[in-house]
Amino acid sequence: MDYFRMYRRFVIIYIKGKLEYHLSLLFELIANTILIGVYFVGFNVIFHNFNSVAGWNKYEVLFMFTTSWLSYSFSCFFFWSPMQILVN
Amino acid sequence: MRKYIDYIVIGIKEHMVYPSAIWAKLFSKIIYLYLQFSIWTALFSSHSQINPLINREDTLKYIIVATIISAFIECNTIEWINAQIQTGNIIMELIRPIDFRKMIFSRHLGDSIVKIVFYCIPLSMLAIVAIRKPLLCQGQILCGFLSIILAYGIQFLYSLIIGLLAFWLIVTWPLNMLLGAIYKLLSGAWIPVTMFPDLLYKINFFLPFRAIYAIPVTIMKSQMNTQNIWKDIRTQLIWIIFLFVITEIIWQIGKRKLIVQGG
Numbered sequence: 001m002d003y004f005r006m007y008r009r010f011v012i013i014y015i016k017g018k019l020e021y022h023l024s025l026l027f028e029l030i031a032n033t034i035l036i037g038v039y040f041v042g043f044n045v046i047f048h049n050f051n052s053v054a055g056w057n058k059y060e061v062l063f064m065f066t067t068s069w070l071s072y073s074f075s076c077f078f079f080w081s082p083m084q085i086l087v088n
Numbered sequence: 089m090r091k092y093i094d095y096i097v098i099g100i101k102e103h104m105v106y107p108s109a110i111w112a113k114l115f116s117k118i119i120y121l122y123l124q125f126s127i128w129t130a131l132f133s134s135h136s137q138i139n140p141l142i143n144r145e146d147t148l149k150y151i152i153v154a155t156i157i158s159a160f161i162e163c164n165t166i167e168w169i170n171a172q173i174q175t176g177n178i179i180m181e182l183i184r185p186i187d188f189r190k191m192i193f194s195r196h197l198g199d200s201i202v203k204i205v206f207y208c209i210p211l212s213m214l215a216i217v218a219i220r221k222p223l224l225c226q227g228q229i230l231c232g233f234l235s236i237i238l239a240y241g242i243q244f245l246y247s248l249i250i251g252l253l254a255f256w257l258i259v260t261w262p263l264n265m266l267l268g269a270i271y272k273l274l275s276g277a278w279i280p281v282t283m284f285p286d287l288l289y290k291i292n293f294f295l296p297f298r299a300i301y302a303i304p305v306t307i308m309k310s311q312m313n314t315q316n317i318w319k320d321i322r323t324q325l326i327w328i329i330f331l332f333v334i335t336e337i338i339w340q341i342g343k344r345k346l347i348v349q350g351g
Contacts, residue, residue, distance in 0.1 A: 024259045031262035038269040041288070042278060049283045051136035053127075 014081050091186055092194040099198020110206050117159055117207055124151045149223055150280045152215045153305045158277055160203035161243050165192055166264045169251035224308050231317050232308035238324035239304045242296055245331035255342035276302035296327040
């Protein structure tokens with residue numbers, strides 16, 4: 001239970017830390033949005049030259065990519081970023 | 089000069105301080121090379137190719153050479169400057185009787201020497217054994233190395249510019265993350281630029297990114313005429329001069345704007 005409380009504390013500290021620098025947070029949100037756009041462009045370049053990858057078409061590949069990105073983002077929010085406080 | 093050589097040695101020592109980290113990085117680079125190889129092999133094995141101008145062998149050679157070059161050309165200057173500004177240590181760096189930018193370059197050079205020895209050489213040997221075909225165009229190796237040196241300079245100056253923007257932004261990692269993805273895409277590190285659609289190819293023509301990977305890798309692996317090689321090398325030289333001027337301007341203005349956090 002103590003571990004859970006400590007973890008919750010880490011998440012709160014992390015969110016507060018993020019909200020402290022407004023410009024940095026805004027920049028981070030924009031950067032993340034454009035970043036995923038760049039990956040989409042990359043996929044489009046590949047599918048500009050190929051119809052499919054081992055039978056998977058463009059939309060199927062994009063769906064898999066975004067699903068993986070979503071789970072990665074959740075894991076970063078709940079685990080990686082709060083735990084970074086321990087490292088620093 | 090002696091003090092910069094000392095910084096090169098520091099760069100080497102810093103990278104070698106954790107031997108297990110070197111092994112882990114080498115292992116990750118081997119996995120990355122294998123992934124790239126597998127993805128492009130899967131793409132060409134699908135027989136779903138639309139563009140008739142690209143072929144499996146050339147693309148695989150391109151990707152392998154680009155991955156090997158990326159193992160040492162990539163630069164952690166942005167993260168380093170960020171950390172120095174955020175911790176306030178930059179003050180200590182700035183009061184030393186040395187040129188800040190030359191000091192960063194010396195550290196980076198030391199870091200790159202370790203990367204060449206521990207990552208590039210093993211990766212090259214592995215690739216040669218796996219492919220069993222010559223990866224490089226023998227007659228153009230010297231021009232290729234010259235082009236890689238220029239690309240190394242462009243990559244460093246580009247990283248230094250983004251790193252120095254921390255004088256204004258304090259935190260540049262979101263900018264680094266954003267530009268990092270654009271850079272990886274447009275430089276040709278992930279996908280050969282010859283595969284780009286017309287519009288993207290034209291946009292990329294006016295940006296420095298292709299001078300970092302696409303130009304040196306193409307010179308290293310494809311047969312080209314001398315005129316085209318020198319035209320590409322001239323493009324790289326122009327970008328180096330341009331980025332150098334930008335760095336100088338940012339440095340002169342930025343050092344007056346420096347805000348130190350913590351310390």
